[in-house]
Amino acid sequence: MTTLPTTSHWGAFRAGPHPAGGVLVEPHPDDPAPSPLLAGVPGSLRHRTRVRRPAVREGWLRGGPGTGAGRGREPFVEVSWERALDLVAGELARVKREFGPQAVFGGSYGWASAGRFHHAQSQLHRFLALFGGYTASRNSYSLGTSLVLLPRVLGDAEAVLRATSSWPTIVRHTRLLVAFGGVPAKNVYVTPGGVTRHTTPGFLAELAAAGTEVTLVSPLRDDLPDGPATDWLPVAPGTDTALMLALTHTLVAENLHDRAFLARYTSGWPVLERYLDGRADGTPKDADWAAPICGLAAERIRALARKMAGTRTLVTVTWSLQRARYGEQPVWAAIALASALGQLGLPGGGFGHGYGSMGDVGDTGTALRLPFLPQPANPVDEFIPCARIADLLLHPGEEYPYDGTTRRYPDIRLVHWAGGNPFHHHQDLGRLRRAFARPETVIVHEPHWTATARHADIVLPVTTTLEREDFGGGRRDTHLIAMHRAADPVGEARDDHAILAALAERLGFAAEFTENRTPRQWLEHLYGQWAEQLRADGAEGAGSTGSAGGPPSFDRFWADGEWRLPEQHPERTLFAEFRADPDRHPLATPSGRIELHSPAIAALDLPDCPGHPAWLDPRPDPATARRHPLLLIANQPATRLHSQLDVGAASLADKVADREAVELHPADAAERAIGDGDLVRIFNDRGACLAGARLSDRLRPGVVRLPTGAWFDPVPDTEPPLCAHGNPNALTADLPSSRLSQGCTGQHAPVQLERWTGGDPPPVTVRHPPVLLPAPTSDPTSEATPDPASEPAPVPRPEHAPPPEAVR
Known part of the structure; x- marks a missing residue:
């Protein structure tokens, strides 16, 4: 039985035909903790939702550009590749000619493939730049707020996010880990490009063995695995900033703060101190003030501050905290808290951002930059913060603030999307549907009939x-x-490069796009350039067999299936050089120091982001809270990557009542006469969704948890929209974190929940393709024949035997 090497965002593995049919998946032998998401790969590969032939929405085929009202509602007509490519090339040329290249939005997100060449975002952006330019997006849904704030406060977002203190350093030196948002185990199985060895679970076990104490600050107990000695503070969602300010106030009030550190390494402490002690606004930010906000006892807050001051403490913040209204504040307040402790730059102390948010944060693998597809400069300088896509489409010409500038939304006439599913990532999906009805043409590259494909x-x-x-x-x-x-491609599927090369041929720049190379020649070229540079730098790896030496030839690498990269030293401490000598190694901030008060931000006079960390209450107003008394947390799923693999075995096995599972506290369930496994309706003023109830006492009462990523399945003719499948973004608000960052706020939403009593519930339809009509007989596509392998017959097997696509 032959399996072949490959990798994915959830890790390296081997794949090949299963003897009983389907595909066999084997984790990489060096992986100490293979991702459970591998179980979703076999079932999704040839699922009936695969897009098998090019397809055009019936209304657009009849009426042409500008008929967007039918998107997401109309059937599709399957056409030939030649016809589809002619239509796409014609539309790109028309829009560029009539409106300019800035009228094309190059929509893409980086999760489509772990490959360095067949990376959909890189392929599309290269194509559109050579086409003449496009309106781009900037930052990410995961980190849109921090990517704007951190350069202003710490000088460099990449250092904080990618070169943060390593797990071996934490295990060896940290005695108290205060984890705001925890270290969720489910997230560490995912990394852009993948990790061959998932090490975070092992480091957490070592942390427990070392006796390190962990204070988990989260409404969800499962935000930290069982194992480490844990003190759980079930804080009210969205109130972490108030708790951090109170902890910092206690340090100052009890003279436990490090005055020398604050004087030498920070800028603006006196301004923040006046805010903390109440001289600035008349309200001291002490533990008594924070206790009713956070839902914690004041003495518990003071006790934690004293413990933090008495030992080597690392303050960490997950990315989830900045995916909310005023998301800058918990990150900035955590930096201020760590600064008051005076431990930044010490091994095992200071500040961290993203442990448990991604598998590579704190990891010790290579620091090398891997091969990548060259990207020409975009001739168009228009861009949007990525979470503002609906605003872009709905409000062309409107001004908006971003990172200290004033920008204007261009008038988008064509959306070209390759890689990513905005009907997963974005908030208020009812509003996004209205936005997607506005462009004249929407073109989507997709393996599956996701909601984004259905709205194209x-x-x-x-x-x-x-x-x-x-x-x-x-x-x-x-x-x-x-x-x-x-595996062979399903139906007539082609890779993005082949599609874009064919379009470039029609548009007159094929040679510039392909550089006259096939995909295999591109792989050899990119690898060869990279290997030559490594050899010149004297870099050595361990090789596929453990023998030292520089990178092998491409043929040897391809035959071996891998090359073990040179690893960096496992001990790494964020800001160590800065702490050793802040004059020789200043931060890239205006002051060269940690900016606890930023005159530049203060000068912007933004009511939703003042010049220092502050408590800005994100909780719903009293009237909204009475109508929607529960707070929904829309966090990342444990059984898929965003919406990828939602039709795979791991995700399907976790459904309840055939829908996404919503977790709620037994007390909240009893109040609503809801039992475990009941079908429930979750709703607010923006929309509603159906989900299956799962009762748990491992979350704070008043909180419900509905993970993101269930494929959006709007029930026809419902307004506001009802999602039959349980997508929480039917409920979240499409509002920016602030006027500084314009980041995503999809983590929280006020909701109400009730047992479904409406008779037979609407069926889940997203696991089937939309209605596909044959091409008209006059169309050249009519000669095409169906793919005989598109729906493989089930393989008979004994009852209770594992399915043939099971992971070995």
Whole structure:
């Protein structure tokens, strides 16, 4: 039985045909904690939702551009590749000619593939830049707020996010880990580009063995695995900033703060201190003030502050905290708290951001930059913060503030999307549906009939990772993996590069786009350039067999299936050089120090982001809270990556009542006569969704948890929209974190919940393709024949036997 190497955002593995049918998936032998998401790969590969032929929305095919009202509602007509490519190229040329290239939005998100060459975002952006330019997006839904704030406060977001203190350093030196948002185990199995060795679970076990205490600050107990000695503070959602300010106030009031550190390494402490003690606004931010806000006892807050001051303490903040209204504040307040403790730059102390948010944060793999597809400069300088896509489409010409500037939304006439599913990532999906009805044409590359594909005009079927050749590796990975093709493409699917090369041929710049190379020649070229530079730098890895030496030839690498990358020293401390000598190693801030008060931000006079960390109450107003008394947390799922693999075995096995599971406290369930497994309706003024109830006492009463990523399944003719499948973004608000960052706020939403009593519930339809009509007989597509492998017959097996696609 032959399996071939490949990798994914959830880790390296081997894949090949299963003897009983389907595909076999084997984790990488070096992985101490393989991702459970691997179980979702086999079932999704040839699922009936795969897009098998190019398809055009019936209304657009009849009426042409500008008929967007039918998106998401109308059937599709399958057409030939030649017809589809002609339509796409014609639309790109028309829009550029009539409105300019800035009228094209190059929509893409970086999660489509772990491959370094077949990376949908890189392919699309390269194509559109050579086409003449496009309106781009900036930052991410996960980190849109921090990516704007951190450069202003600490000088460099990348250092904080990618070069933070390593797990071996934490295990060896940290005695108290205060984890705001925890270290959620489910998230560490995912990293852009993948990790061959998932090490965070092992480091958490070592942390427990070392006797390190952990204070978990979260409304969800499962935000930290069982194991470490844990003190759980079930804080009210959205109130972490108030708690951090109170902890800092206690340090100052009891003279436990490090005055010398604050004087030498920070700027603006006197301004923040006046705010903390109440001289600035008449309200001291002490433990008594914070206690009713946070739902914690004041003495418990004071006791935690004293413990933090008495030992080597690391203050960490997950990315989830900044995915909310005023998301800058908990990050900035945590930096201020760590500064008051005076431990930044000490091994095991200070501040961290993102432990448990991604698998590579704190990891010890390579620091090398891996091969990548060259990106020409975009001739168009228009961009939006990525979470403002609905505003872009709904409000062309409108001004908005961003990072100290005033920008204007361009008038988008065509959306070209390759890689990513905005009907997963974005908030207020009812509003996004209205926004997607505005452009004249929407073109989508997709492997599956997701909601984004169903809201397109032209859908082009693309291959998945297992259906093409590439090489891949993640940030701080230990291996570069040769990604062999392990399965034939489904139907007529093509890779993004082939699609874009064919469009470039029609538009007159094929040679510039392909550089006259095939995909295999691109792999050899990119690898060869990278390997040559490594050899010149004297970099050595361990090789596929453990023998030292520089990178092998491409042929040797491809045959071996991997090359073990040179690892960096496991001990790493954030800001160590800055602490050793802040004059020789200043931060890239205006003061060269940690900016606890930023005159530049203060000068912007933003009511939703003042010049220092502050308590800005994100909780709903009393009238909203009475109508929608529960606070929904829309966090990342444990059974898929965002919405990827939602039709895979791991995700399907976790459904309740055939929908996404919503977790609620037994007390809240009893108040509403809801039992475990009941079908429930979750609703607010923006929309509603159906979900299956799962009762748990491992979350704070008054809180419900509904993970993101269930494929959006709007029930026809419902307003506001009702999602039959349980997508929480039917409920979240499409509001920015602040006028500084314009970041995503999808983490929280006020809701009400009730047992479904409406008779037979609407069915879940997203696990089937939309209505697909044959091409008209006069169309050249009519000669095409169906793909005989598109719906493989089930393989008979004994009752209770594992399915053939099961992970070995």
